[in-house]
Structure formats: C-alpha cells, structure tokens
Amino acid sequence: MTTDTGFDPADRRPCLAAAVSGILFFLGAWLVPAEGPSPATATAAQIRDHVAANDVALRVGAAAELAGVVLFVVFVAAVAQLIRNRRPASLLAGLFLAGGLLLAVHYLLMAVVDGMLRLLPGLIGVRLDEIDDATLRGWYALGGVTHFLGDLAMAPTALVLAAAALAAFLPRWLTWATALVAASAVIGTVGIVTAWSALYPFWFGGQFGWALWIVTVAVVCAVRARRLRRASLDRPPAGAGSRSRTGVG
Numbered sequence: 001m002t003t004d005t006g007f008d009p010a011d012r013r014p015c016l017a018a019a020v021s022g023i024l025f026f027l028g029a030w031l032v033p034a035e036g037p038s039p040a041t042a043t044a045a046q047i048r049d050h051v052a053a054n055d056v057a058l059r060v061g062a063a064a065e066l067a068g069v070v071l072f073v074v075f076v077a078a079v080a081q082l083i084r085n086r087r088p089a090s091l092l093a094g095l096f097l098a099g100g101l102l103l104a105v106h107y108l109l110m111a112v113v114d115g116m117l118r119l120l121p122g123l124i125g126v127r128l129d130e131i132d133d134a135t136l137r138g139w140y141a142l143g144g145v146t147h148f149l150g151d152l153a154m155a156p157t158a159l160v161l162a163a164a165a166l167a168a169f170l171p172r173w174l175t176w177a178t179a180l181v182a183a184s185a186v187i188g189t190v191g192i193v194t195a196w197s198a199l200y201p202f203w204f205g206g207q208f209g210w211a212l213w214i215v216t217v218a219v220v221c222a223v224r225a226r227r228l229r230r231a232s233l234d235r236p237p238a239g240a241g242s243r244s245r246t247g248v249g
Helices: 009-031 044-053 055-086 092-123 133-152 154-167 172-194 197-234 240-246
Strands: none
Touching: 009 055, 009 197, 044 055, 044 092, 044 133, 055 092, 055 154, 055 197, 092 133, 092 154, 133 154, 133 172, 154 172, 154 197, 172 197
C-alpha cells in the first residue's frame, strides 16, 4: 500500500469542511439518550414511565441525532472530494460516498425511532397516555429493528474504510490504521451474519475504530487545512516576479 501525503491547494475547503463536521459529529454522538427497557419485554406502562423520566434527554437526543445526520453527510462529501482530488480516475471516491450515504440513512432511522415516542404524539395531536398500548409497544419495538440494522451497518462501514485505505490520501500511519479497522469491520460483519460469537469482538473493534477514525481524520484535516492556509499566505501574488523583472508596478 502506497500513500500520497502531498498537499493540494484544492484540498483546503474540503479539509476545513471535514474537520468541522467530523469533530461536531463525534461530540454530538455523546448526546444520545440512555436506553430504556428491552423492546422484547417492555410493557406499555414501562415505556410511558421511561419517556416521562427522560423527556428532555429524548428531545435533545433526537435533535442531536438529526443534526448528526446532516454533519455526517457533509463529512462524507468532503472526504469523498479529497479522495477525488487525489485519485480523479478512481472509483474509490464514489464507493466512499455511496457507503457513507447508506450509513447516513441508518443514522436518520435511528433519529426517527429515538424521537418518535417523545415527538410524534404532539405532531398528531394526542397525548402519550391516549395511545393504544399495542400501538405504543409497536413504536417502541422499532428500536430493536434499528439495533439490528446497526449490527448490519458494519458492512457499509467496512466499505467506507476500505475505500479510504485504498485511496491512501491520509498520512501513512493513519492509512494503515484505516486498513486494520476495515479488516476488523469485515470480520465482524461475517460474525454477525453467521452468528459466530467468536468473531463478535471484531465487530466492536470496527465500531469503536470507526468512531475514532472519524475524529482522527477530522483533526488531520484541520491540521492540513491550516498548513494549506499558511502556504497560500506565503505564496507570492501571481505575476509578482514578472513585474519586478520588467520594472513595472
């Protein structure tokens, strides 16, 4: 695997966008509300008690998750542009973008399910205690669907990481770390779809590695954007040399 860490002036704006969106996305992920009772066994009374006890947390969490979807799309688009700048004839930028958008859909569904019990009743003009118990449990049970979707979302995560590693647009140490996390994500996905518990630790390696990868790339992009700005300030204006040689200006 080769790496190309030279700076391209066209990278400055994508780097800045990736830095800001990646760091804010990582910070916002800590605002996810606490889990409630198990969707498999929760009663309607337990669900109502959970929503009442976590009213503010559920509202803040839903807002943070929705904002996180937007920030993540910006991050993915910015990094895809960096890959395209470095590998214009490659499919890697498209693969990175496609995998990232699949993950964005997953994050949007998480925001919908997490905010549904707190926000939807007011939007349809009813109180939570007026909703039929079976309907309420059905809404809450959607949390189990998004949980399983999160397990399977390791597949597009592996695609995104593999594309980034093969593009080799990051520093050498981070490119190799990206490849390792991608491999862990692939093995973890195999463990999920085959129910092979011995491979589950690799899924967690991919999950936590992915979170750390986002914020690490954001920091690297921030440093790169700063260096590119300094380079642009230090570069003499176009035509300055010719004016001095001719004595004009």
